Amino acid sequence: MHSLPHLPSPHYFILSLFLIPTLRCLTVAATTCHVDNESGLLAFKSGITSDSFGKLNSWSPGTDCCKCVAGNRLSGQIPSSFSKLTKLIHLNLGGNLLTGTIPIGIQQLKNLTFLQLGPNRLTGSIPDFFSSLTELRILTLSHNKFSGKIPPSISLLSSNLICLELGHNALTGQIPDFLGKFHGLDTLDLSWNRLTGTVPKSFGNLTKIFNLDLSHNFLVDPFPEMKVKGIESLDLSYNGFHLGEIPKWVTSSPIIYSLKLAKCGIKINLSEWKPVETYFYDYIDLSENEISGSPVELLNRTNYLVGFWVEGNQVRFNMESLKFSKTLKYLDLSRNLVFGKLPAAIAGLEKVNVSHNHLCGPIPATKFPASAFVGNDCLCGPPLQRCKV
């Protein structure tokens, strides 16, 4: 579903020192590449204060730089001498322990198409220096400690950018209107920040967006009508939204695999929600809404479901009629109106919570604690009290 970044021409230099590859944006690994400017590279090595795995020691001028990936613990600051590596097209310093701010000199790397600086422990604001980085196709600054606003010069990346990940930082202010002009954007992650205000109407124009994560911010209604044909993964959880219904562009997606709309003010009867395609679903999180009805038919139409969370609603169904897909690991039905007996299949899951419902009968032998079962009408046996004979 994703478009791939261009493969680099061989004499451009790719620097990848990553521990955790980016999860959502596909990266292209080149098989060969040459270090064009060894003095710049050596200057970079001399700026890193701690390299506990000795990755950089074994990395000398003339070596194939693509061999320096799979487990680094680089700490210290990103040296400003980085700006000398002007032929760099792909820079990945994610998965380290780097601190300090982004050196402004990175703007000298005018041919960068891929820039990943997270996860790290970088601070300060995101520099407003993107007017010289207009070749960027993938920008991943997630999982750092950046504060301040999304800088205005990001708007100049609109024609090339396919992936923008700024999640898990401390960014403030509103989501800029200009993001709606990023017609090729397929992934946008702004989750776990402190963004306020509404989602711009211009988002309706993000027709190619596959992965949209705006969860854990302070965003409010109204949510724009999206024109996307096939959303793959959507997370709007834990904002100030009152969506009322599951949006039509979600229900009609033929390729959706992850839907997370926890605490989104959804008031539907789940028995009456008929998504066009359910086959690909891995994750469904509809927790903390006002959902009634039953998930039995929905789950009966999934084959690869891994997690289903619907805690804190009013769903009512007989537990024995629930289909457990072979892939299911996480199930949270707590604080609902579920009745019947617990099927033995729950023992095979990794995490279960059926507390505060109307279940009855013996608990199958499982590893789960009492808090996963308490508050039901008459569940009994370990870890709760013994069943009366």
Ligand SMILES: *[C@@H]1O[C@H](CO)[C@@H](O)[C@H](O)[C@H]1NC(C)=O
């Ligand atoms: C390589 O880096 C050195 C030192 O920063 C600089 O003087 C030189 O112009 C660079 N050469 C190329 C080909 O970029």
Ligand SMILES: *[C@@H]1O[C@H](CO)[C@@H](O)[C@H](O)[C@H]1NC(C)=O
């Ligand atoms: C950047 O790419 C362009 C076009 O491929 C090339 O002409 C230019 O020399 C590159 N700049 C650097 C600093 O490598």
Ligand SMILES: *[C@@H]1O[C@H](CO)[C@@H](O)[C@H](O)[C@H]1NC(C)=O
């Ligand atoms: C969507 O794009 C069209 C064409 O570029 C433009 O006219 C329209 O104003 C945009 N809609 C919004 C809500 O920004």
Ligand SMILES: *[C@@H]1O[C@H](CO)[C@@H](O)[C@H](O)[C@H]1NC(C)=O
């Ligand atoms: C939900 O919808 C089903 C099917 O239409 C219906 O049988 C059930 O009574 C509804 N439940 C509630 C709480 O409205």
Ligand SMILES: *[C@@H]1O[C@H](CO)[C@@H](O)[C@H](O)[C@H]1NC(C)=O
């Ligand atoms: C589950 O799906 C099967 C067909 O795939 C159907 O025969 C069965 O009635 C369904 N059960 C429920 C509870 O919807």
Ligand SMILES: *[C@@H]1O[C@H](CO)[C@@H](O)[C@H](O)[C@H]1NC(C)=O
């Ligand atoms: C189950 O859910 C209840 C209420 O939501 C919570 O208090 C409890 O800690 C949870 N237990 C487990 C094992 O997840």
